[in-house]
Amino acid sequence: MTKACKYILVHILETLVTCVFHEDCILPCSFLPTGAVVIHWYKQQIPVHSFYYRQDQFGLQNKHFSGRTSLFNPQIAQGNASLVLRKVKVQDRGRYKCYTSTRKGNQETFVNLSVKALIQMVKVDIIEEEVICQAQNIYPLPQLYWSTEPPTDLNNLYNHTRKTADSKGLFTIESTITILGNISQHVYFCSVVSGDRSQVWTASVKQQDKFGEEGNKLFIPCMLPQPQHNFTLTWTFIKTTEPIIIFTYDSRSQRITNSWEKKAKLDIQQAYTGNGSLTLLHPESSVHTGFYTCTLSSFQMKHQVHTWVNITVPRTGTII
Template identity: 60%
Template sequence: MYAAYRVFMPKHANVTCIIPDDCILPCSFRPTGTVVIHWYKQQIPVHSYYYNKDQFGLQNKHFSGRTGLFNSNIPHGNASLLLRRVKVQDKGRYKCYTSTRKGNQEVFINLEVKALIQSVIMEMTDEMVTCSSHNIYPVPQVTWATDPPSAQEALENSTIKTTDHKGLLTVESTLRILGNLSNYTYFCSFIAADKTQVWTASRKNQEGITQEEGHALSIPCIAPRSLQNFSLIWTFTLSSEPTVIFRYESKTRHTFNLWEGQAELDQDLLLLGDGSLLLHKPDIEEQSGMYTCTLSGLQSRHTVQTRVNITVASISVDEQSVQRSWWSTAASAAFFLFTVTVALPQCVRKRATETRSAAHRFNGAGFVEVGLHKHLNTTASYVIGQRGVNCNRLQLQFEAQDEVADGTPNTAHDCTAALPPAAKIEQEGNPGGPLVEGDDGLLSSSLERDGFGNIEPGHHIS
C-alpha cells in the first residue's frame, strides 16, 4: 500500500524565454520510486507522464509536438519541461505537479517571453525620418536624438505598433526633419522592455557632391561612435536595385571590392571608424548615382547616403589657348588647301585667257605701228591700273634692233596683262627720250612731230 501523501509547500519561479528558441521550465522532486508528473498552464494540460512513459492523450493541441521531459533524469528527481519553439502565446503561469509514495508536490513557474530586437531600420525623405523594427516583443521604448543636439521638445515623434498573426510586433516611429535635410545626423534608439537591449540606428543624408570626370573623389563615411568588430558595406544605386561594391569585416579584415582598381578604402583609417570611399578616376555614366555607406556594430548601425554627380571635365586656360591655336592652324591649312586646289587653278586659267586676248590685240590690231627708223632704240614704260586681274603695273619694253626686216619691235615675254584697247604708239624720226606720265595718267614721249612729220622735243604725242 502507498504511504500517506506528503504535500510540500508550493514553490514559485520566474523564467523568461526568447522567441522562437527552445526553453526549459524547471521542476524537481524527491525521487522515491514510481512518479506521476503533470504539467499545466493554468488548467490546460500541457504534458503528462505516468506508468514510466509520456502520455499525450489529454494534451492541448497548442502544445502538440512541442513538449518533452528529460526521461533519463526522471529517476533522479528531474521533472523539468522542455518547451520547443516558444511563442508569444506560451507566456503565462505554469504548474508542475509530481506525486510519489512520499507525497505530492506543486511548483509554479511564471513564464515571460520576448522577441529580441534584431535590427533597427532608418529611412529618410525630404520631410520625415522613420525608425522601425520588426518581429519584436513586448513593446520597446523609442527615443530620438540629433547631432548637433536639439531641444527635446523639437523631437516630438509619432510611434505606431502593429501585431501580426503570431503576436509579434512591428514598431514604427516618425520624426519631422529639422531644418535642411543635411544639417543633422539623426539617432533613433529602441530600448527593450526589460532594459536588457538598447539598439541604436543613426543616419545622415549628406549634401550632394559634384566632381569632374577623371579627378579623384572621396565620399565621406565616418562612424559617430567608436565601433568594435564592425562590418562596412558600400552600395551604389544608379537606376535599379542597389549593388554592393565594397564589403569589409574588421574582425577578419576580409575585403570584397567589386570596383578593384577604381575604388579603395584606407585600411588604417578604417580601424578608427573612417570608411570613406576613394574613387580614383570617376566616370560620368558608370559612377554617377547614389552611394550608401553602412557601418554595423554590436546593436548599432550607422548609415550615410550621398548623391554623386560626375560632370564633363572643363578646359583650362592653357588648354583653351592650345585648342584655339590648333583650330587656327587647322583653319589656315584648310584655307591654303582650298587656295591651291580651287582658287589658284581658276586664277591661272583666267590670266592665261586674258594674256591670249592681250597678245591678239597687240599684234592683230596694229597696236604698235611699223616704219620705225633705222638705229632707233626706244624704251616705253606704261603704268596701267588694275583691269580685273591682280596686276598693278605693266611694263613694255621695246628694243629696236639695228636692222628689223619687217619694222616690228620685239615685246617682253613676261607681260601677262592686257593693254588698254585705245593705247597706240607712234614713233618716227630721230631717237627720242623716254616716255613720261601725263596729267591723264598716260605716258607720252617728250618728242613730238613738227609740221613736216619730224619729231621735236618738248611735245606730246597725240
C-alpha cells in the same frame, strides 16, 4: 489509545524563467525519486503534460501544447521532471505548476514563464522630407527614441509613433519625424529599447550631396559612430536601379573585397575610428555619377550615409 497519523510531505517552490520567442525552453522541476512517480504540468488549470504508468499521457493535453512538450524521460528516475516547451509562443507566458507524486509525498513547483522576442534590426530611411524608423517582431512592447548629431531640441522634432501587434502577439513600432532645415545638416539616430531594457538597438542615417570633376580625386565622406565590437563596413553604388557592392571589410576576418580596386580606395585603420570615407581616384562622369551608400554594421547597430555624387565634365575654353 493513540491513533496512527499519516503525514503527506508537500514542498512548494517557485522559479522565474524567460524564454525566447519561437525557440525551445526548459521549465525546471525536480523531486526526490522514490520508485514510481506521477507528473502533471499545468498552466493555471490547463493540462500541459502528464506522465504516469511509466509513460507520457497525452489524452488530456490541451491542444495549444500539442506536439510541443516533452520530459527528459531517461532522467525521471533520477528526479528530473523538467518540461521542454518547443517553439515558444507569446501566448505561452504565465504561471505553470509542476506536480509530482511519489509514495513519500507530493510536491508542487511553480514556474513563472515570461517571453521575449529579441530586436533583430532597426531600419531608418529618409523619404522625401521625412525620416522613418521601424522595428518589427518584438515582444514585449519596446520604446523608441530619436536624437540628432549635432544635437537639437527634441521638441522641434515632429514625432509620430505607431505601435501595432500582429496575430502572434509580436509588436511593430514605427516612428516618423520631419527633416530639420537642410537635409545634409544632421545625422538622425533612432534607438529602440526592449521592454525589459536588456537590448538597445541603434540605427542612423545621413543624406548628403558631393560634386566633382572628371579626372580629379573625389573624397566621399562617411563619418560614423566608432564601432565597439566586430563590424562590417560596406560601400554600395547605384547607377540606375540595382545596387552593386564596390567595397566590403569584415573586422572579424580582416577580409577586404574591393571590386573597384583601381578606381577607389579606403583607409582601413581609419574605419576603426568611425571614418569610413571613400576616395574615387579617377572618376568619370558616365561611370561614377550615382548614389553611394556607406554602411557600418556591428552589434545592435547599423549606420548609413547616403551620398548623391555628380561627376561633371570640365569646361574647355573657346579660342576666338
